[in-house]
Amino acid sequence: MTDAPAAVEPLLELRDITASYGTIEVLHGVDLVVPPGSVVALLGPNGAGKTTTLSVAAGLLAPTSGGVYMAGRDVSGVKPDELARKRVVTIPEGKGIFPNLTVKENLLMASYTGVSVDHIERVAFERFPRLGERSSQVAGTLSGGEQQMLAMARGLAVEPAILLLDELSMGLAPLIVEELYGIVSHIAKSGTSILVVEQFARAVLGVADTAAVMVNGRIRAVGKPSEIENDLSAAYLGA
Amino acid sequence: MDKFLQFTVLGLSQAAIFAIAASGLVVTYSTSGIFNFAHGAFGMMAAFTYWQVHVAWDVPTWPAFFLVVFIIAPLFGAFIERVIMRGIEDAPEVVKIVVTVSLMVALLFLAIAIWPQDVAHPVGALVEGGQLEIAGVILPNQRLMIIGVAIAVAIGLWLLLKATRLGVAMRAVVDDRSLLQLNGGRPARTAMMSWAIGAGLAAISGVLLAAEQPPSAITLTFLVVNAYAAAVVGRLRSLPGAFLGAVILGLAVSYTAAYLPSDASIGSFSLSGLPRAVPAIMLFIVIVAQPEARLRAHTTIRTRVVGVPTQRTAAIGALVLVLGTAAIGSMIAGPDLPLVSKALWFGLITVSLVPLTGYAGQVSLAQLTFTGIGALAMAEWGANGSPFAVMLSIGLCALVGAVVALPALRLTGIYLALATASFAIFCTWMVFSQSSLLVGGTVSVPPLSIFGWTADTQFKQLMVTAVAFAIIANILVLLRRSAWGRRLTAMRDSPVACATLGLNLTSTKVGVFALSAAIAGSAGAIAGRSFVSDDFGLTPSLQVTMLAVVGGVGSIGGALLGGLLLGMFPIGSSVFAANAIGVFRFVTVPVTKVITIMPGFMGIGMGRNPDGAASDIARSYRSLIESVPASVVTAIAFAILWISARLEYISNWDFFAGVLVILLAVMPLIGSILPPPGVQVAGRRLAAGLWLVFALLITAVLPWETLVESNGFRILLMLVWAGVVASIAVGVHGAVDLEALGLGTDTAAEIESPDLMGFGTEITRADAQLAARAIGLDGELDRPDTGSTAVTHARSGVEVGST
Amino acid sequence: MSTLEVSDLTVRFGGNLAVSKVSLSVAGGEIVGLIGPNGAGKTTVFNAVSGVITPTSGKVALAGRDISKLPTYKRARAGLGRTFQRLEVFSSLSVRGNVQVGLEIRKSWSRRGGCDRQYLADGADLSADSEVSLILDRLDLLGLADEIVGALPTGQARLVELGRALAARPSIILLDEPASGLDENETTRFGELLRSLSGAGLGILLVEHDVGLVMEVCDSLHVLDFGTVIASGDADEVRQNAAVVDAYLGAGT
Structure with a gap:
């Protein structure tokens, strides 16, 4: 693809989102933009509302006010399965796979997007040969890293327009995290817009074009990763 | 030896039918989370539909079979899922149980209304009558065919679940519903398909059974009890487990029938009903063998908080009830008095569910069994109507209740419902069929007699019922307002928190169940009239539970309303005895038939609202x-x-x-x-x-x-x-x-989400470049005023917080 | 004073090792912090210690008595209390009702109608009502006593959970993120409350993401990562530990 022009419109945009669980409001006006082909990292301590923000973007949670826009279209209130069929791929935190299905069966479930099973398997096994070796193994018995690869394979194979990733690094060794983020950056280069939620990871800062720090249901700072790294460590360790 | 082999074959062919039925239960339960009590009723409807198509309309055997099993039944199952079950997947267990039980009762009476049971509906054999003989063992073709069908079903299900996207998605829903949605799958549609398949399997088992002997609506409907004994072996979720359970059950039933002498007895206690009670016994054994359920974390159930009346209000209410009953009772002529009396008496039984279902959130489907035990005990011990015998009978019911409920209460709510239903069936065959207890099939409960005052007239009996109700209602309010009542509320809100405070959940629940059984038993002990064994069967118990929930089991007034409703149906039948509803002269339906169908449909409609009608x-x-x-x-x-x-x-x-x-x-x-x-x-x-x-x-x-x-x-x-x-x-x-x-415009209806994503087009990467231009393309589409309708599936289980 | 001893606790979910050989101890009067990144296994430790899940191996002992095989309610009776990260309040009862139920349940199993462990009233003998009021007072909840808990904001609801757990008079209490949802002032006061409870002899195991609070109130800290304890010590030692910084920010690139 050609270089994106400087003032291109965002592919994913959250405008002044408020959201609640029951009567408790957890997002108090979140604005966030993900331009085409870029990686935006959403960081912040536990309970800041990062996962909720992602759920709103994925259609799992309808915002109480504000709007979700994809490619300029207002999609707030659209169901998650409809978004998924339009190549908006969400990989939720720590459970991006069906533990009682085999690797192949997991990949079969990605075919609702309209991509053929053959294509999905080819892309997945090419990128992750280890999954190919374990194609008939039950996913729950894979190692944590392999499980995350399986989840990522789905994101890769259906060539998403928008990829929403939650806590990719959770419970994984640094080397694997690095490998996974290498893939994220690769997907982004091919034009996918990516929103990554992470609580603690330096790795994501290496691939992110933009990082946003979230605290108590609000975006506190947005900038280049290098600009906000110092704020981050203060936010976490309270020093 | 020949006899042994012969009955092994018979047992296996019965096992085959149980297996088909049980696998249908497992398929729907594991994908939709709703245990379909009406599964047997589905099979029963299919059997009669098959009769209609094959015998009445003369369609040949196999076309009729395929029409019923592969077209009508699946469509019916899908229809039921779409219209009734969708939207209650995340409802409290009580709602799920009551809705499917109501469906079962509704279908049962619907079938009886359409196909009168005093006429036989033989459907004939499916295959030619011949037989194979191998080494002296006779293998009738019909039996072999049934076993063959079961094997075909097993293979078919295995292929479906392993090799098709639909089948894999059905398993994926069990793993993670919201993840399936994030993959683009549609859990609701998957559930609909699973209900269609479940109904098809129910239909196969129903038609096969009908081919063995002319179908009876009640027998076929309660086939499900046998099937769930098999399904419980697979913990309601495993198909191989269900097949294994079916084989054990089929053989056990067959051998019991073969080797138990027809006059077997222990003392004067006849064992002749044992073969029919085998499934219930097996279910009980399997439940006892299950490991204790893990602690359940908080589930967000939003029920309106039902106000608890003060003791003063309750006392005034009791007084009003007694005076009102006296006033109305004195107006009513003799022959109608028993009907009114019975309506109030049903209130006594429905109110027994208030502590169990209303306060503790558990369901019993055997309340009339306890009433029956209370009645038998009173007849046995209290010939003079002494209040002491009443107390003794009530105590016996509490004890029996505790023993029955203990194993099931360690598990989740559905198991208590199953255990009580099979207890009801067990008692039907083993207790209420004892000729030594019910002479000539009836038992006469002596009228209550206190200090020489005997409830020997209909009016006095009515007043005894009213006073008993008033006393029990006041005791319940007293308990509800006590520390114990608060604890029950707490247990319903968060069982796991109660456990971390030191509360033994199982013994607390057993206490509630015993109380509930005692109240139901007291209704039997003070009834002062005769009963036949059918009065204590499973069907009336199901109606009691259903209507208690319809009335509003969270409050005493609501439960009373439910009981009165139940009592109204016989009154309605007697009032409208001569009336019929004609539909353009084609069909004439007697009103009495309509009335028998009504409770089931009320349950389906109102069961969804766990607060009941009374609160409205x-x-x-x-x-x-x-x-x-x-x-x-x-x-x-x-x-x-x-x-x-x-x-x-x-x-x-x-x-x-x-x-x-x-x-x-x-x-x-x-x-x-x-x-x-x-x-x-x-x-x-x-x-x-x-x-x-x-x-x-x-x-x-x-x-x-x-x-x-x-x-x-x-x-x-x-x-x-x-x-x-x-x-x-x-x-x-x-x-x-x-x-x-209650006339408010409460139209918070669900609105389908609009297809905003692009009218058939997809977001592609080209859109990234076009995104700028895309702005302003729409934005005028109507969409629901979004409340916070989280689509996230409420996951129960041990997830007590995530790290 | 009784001590909670957890040794070699291991929890496996399917193939995943959620908690691996975690050992720690909490003595009466001590506040021990358990911190670590998201997904490190803190709540799993709590669940295994309180008996909500069954650990794969390892031992939990309270006051020298092995409680590893006991069901949750018996562990509670042995003197172990806890709160939950995802609220487990009795949402249809009032604030007072919640604490009252805690006390009533305790009275139902405690033979003497109460036990010696009592941290709020300096050992004074109290009627049930005044004990409830005292707990509410100490948690600044007296003004909200008649509110239905389901309608309270998270911060207050968490305090209700703490109050309810205290009403059962545990000797050791596990607190899972008790301060989330409290504002800065409330957090400071909450820290003081924890201090005074431990001063009266209560042992506290604290999981909390507000690291400032943890550093301030804890006598010692354990840092959990990938289900294992990667560092232990007091606040300063932990803050300086390179492994901890890595665990929080990811291995340096």
Whole structure:
């Protein structure tokens, strides 16, 4: 693809989102933009509302006010399965796979997007040969890293327009995290817009074009990763 | 040896049918989370439909079979899922159980109404009558065919679940519903397919059974009890487990029938019912063998908090009930009195579910079994009607209840429902069929006798029931307001938190169950009339549970309403005995048949609202209770009406019409016309009040009994009149809180999400470049005013917080 | 004073090792912090210690008595209390009702109608009502006593959970993110409350993401990462530990 022009419109945009669980409001006006082909990292301590923000973007949670826009279209209130069929791929935190299905069966479930099973398997096994070796193994018995690869394979194979990733690094060794983020950056280069939620990871800062720090249901700072790294460590360790 | 092999084959062919039925249960339960109590009823409907198609309409065997099994039944299953089950997947267990039980009862009576059971409906064999003989063992073709079908079903299901996207998605839903959605799958559609498949499997088992012997609606409907004994072996979720369970069960049933002498007995206790009780026994054993369920974390159930009446309110309510019963009872002629008495008596049984279902959130489907045990014990021990024997009978019920419930209560709610249902069936075959206990199939409970006063007339019996109800209601309110009642609420809100405070959940629940069984048993002990064994069967127990929930099992008033509703049906049947509803002359349905179907449909409709009907009704009467002048005026109106009727100034029909008008028109409205202090109401209060008084006078002097011929139409007319009176009063008054009357415009209907994503087009990467231009393309599409409708699937289980 | 001893606790979910050989101890009067990144296994440790899940191996002992095989309610009776990260309040009861139920349940199993462990009233003998009021007072909840808990904001609801757990008079209490949802002032006061409870002899194991609070109130800290304890010590030692910084920010690139 050609270089994106400087003032291109965002592919994913959250405008002044408020959201609640029951009567408790957890997002108090979140604005966030993900331009085409870029990686935006959403960081912040536990309970800041990062996962909720992602759920709103994925259609799992309808915002109480504000709007979700994809490619300029207002999609707030659209169901998650409809978004998924339009190549908006969400990989939720720590459970991006069906533990009682085999690797192949997991990949079969990605075919609702309209991509053929053959294509999905080819892309997945090419990128992750280890999954190919374990194609008939039950996913729950894979190692944590392999499980995350399986989840990522789905994101890769259906060539998403928008990829929403939650806590990719959770419970994984640094080397694997690095490998996974290498893939994220690769997907982004091919034009996918990516929103990554992470609580603690330096790795994501290496691939992110933009990082946003979230605290108590609000975006506190947005900038280049290098600009906000110092704020981050203060936010976490309270020093 | 030959006999052994012969019965092994018989057992295996029965196992095959159980396996097919059980696998259908497992498929629907594991994908939708709803245990379909109506599964057997599905099979029963299919069997009769097969009769209709094959015998009545003369379609050849196999086309008829395929039509029923592969087209009609799956469509029916999908329809049921779409119309009834969708939306209750995340509802409390009580709602799921009551809705499917109601469906079962509704289908049962529907089938009886369509295909009268006094006529046999033989469907004939599916295959030619021949047989194979191998080494002296006779293998009838029919049996071999059944076993073959079961094997085909097993292979078919295996292929479906392993090799098709639909099947894999059905398993994926079990793993993670919301992840399937994030993959683009549609859990709702998957659930619909699983119900279609489940119904198809129920149909196969139903038709196969019908081919063995002419179908009977009740027998086929309760086939499900056998099937769930098999399904429980696979913990309701494993197909191989269900097949294994079916084989064990089929063989056990067959061998028991083969080797148990027909006159076997222990002392005078006959064992002749044992073969039929085997599934229930097996279910019980399997439940005992299950490991204890893990602690359940908080589930967000939003039920309206039902206000607990104060002890004073409860005492006043009890007094009003007793006086009201006396007043009405003295108006009613002898032959009708038992019907009224029975309605109130049912209230006593429905109220037994208040602590268990209303407070603790558990379901029992065997309340009338406990009533039966109470009745038998009283007949045995209390020939003189002594209150001491009543106490003893009640104690026995509590004890039996505790023993029955203990193993199931360690598990989740569905197992208690299953265990109680099989206990009901067990008792039907093993206890209520004992000729030594029920001589000639009937048992006579002696009337209560206290200090020489004996409840030997119908009126006295009615008063005994009313007083018993009043006492029990007050005890329940007392308990509810005590530390114990608070603890039950706490346990329903968060079982895991109670455990971390040191509460033994199982023993607490056993206590509640014993209390519930004791109350149900007390109804038997004080009944003072005769019963036949059918009175204590599973079907009436199911109706009791259903209508208790319909009325509103969270409160005593609600449960009483449920019991009265149940009692109303026989009254309705006797009033409308001669009436029928004609539909364009094609079909004429006697009203009595319609009435038998009604409870089931009420359960389906109202079971979804766990607060019950009573809380809705109570809201409209609340303003009355809060306003002293309004309640005084209402009481005076009732008193005048009753005295006029007693002194025969007006007829009993006028009295009845007056009561209806007061209940339906005066009472809901007068609270807003004579408001409680501090409440301002606008409108022409005086005019509306005068209209109500005037309308009541007209009601009382109208010659109702000569107005129309039929009793049924007379009552309909009265209801319409009460409605007219009420609406004119609302019109005149103008400022009535419509919502308080339950007439509010509560249209928070679910709206399908719009297809905003692009009218068939996809977001592609090209869109990234086009995104700038895309802005402003739409944005005018209507969408629901988004409340916070989280689509996230509420996951129960051990997830007590995530790290 | 009794001590909670957790040794070699291991929890496996399917193939995943959620908690691996975690050992720690909490003595009466001590506040021990358990911190670590998201997904490190803190709540799993709590669940295994309180008996909500069954650990794969390892031992939990309270006051020298092995409670590893006991069901949750018996562990509670042995003196172990806890709160939950995802609220487990009795949402249809009032604030007072919640604490009252805690006390009533305790009275139902405690033979003497109460036990010696009592941290709020300096050992004074109290009627049930005044004990409830005292607990509410100490948690600043007296003003909200008659509110239905389901309608309270998270911060207050968490305090209700703590109050309810205290009403059962545990000797050791596990607190899972008790301060989330409290504002800065409330957090400071909450820290003081924890201090005074431990001063009266209560042992506290604290999981909390507000690291400032943890550093301030804890006598010692354990840092959990990938289900294992990667560092232990007091606040300063932990703050300086390179492994901890890596665990929080990811291995340096």
